[in-house]
Amino acid sequence: MAGSDRISRLAQQLGERLQDASHAPEEIQRSVHNVMRGAFDRMELVSREDFDILMDVLQRTRARVEALEKQVAALETALDQEATSALAAADSVAPPAQASGGVSEISESGESGEKDNPRKGAADNDDETGGAEKQ
Known part of the structure; x- marks a missing residue:
């Protein structure tokens, strides 16, 4: 029986140690986790979720920046085409030197002013008849 007591005592001690050992991994894991979290916080690491x-x-x-870049490129292209067509239209109408010279000649001659203003012509006629009557 002494051998049997000895074996039972050994089994009991082994069982107690295994129970203590089964709790130890949880404590070790918790403590390692806390140490690692503190180190990660000091290194300013973020979680996977963040x-x-x-x-x-x-x-x-x-994606928004790329869409805006495409929109800006399209607007620049449209603006360039509009400017090019406006310049082409201005060049095809008349050169600037001829257009300004023609306007000043018409205004200096005074012909268009008399034809466009019927009252001026009527006033000239009144002066002629009024002058004849006075004489």
């Missing part, structure tokens, strides 16, 4: 959120925001922002 990283995924920031990546999503970055992708949406990048």
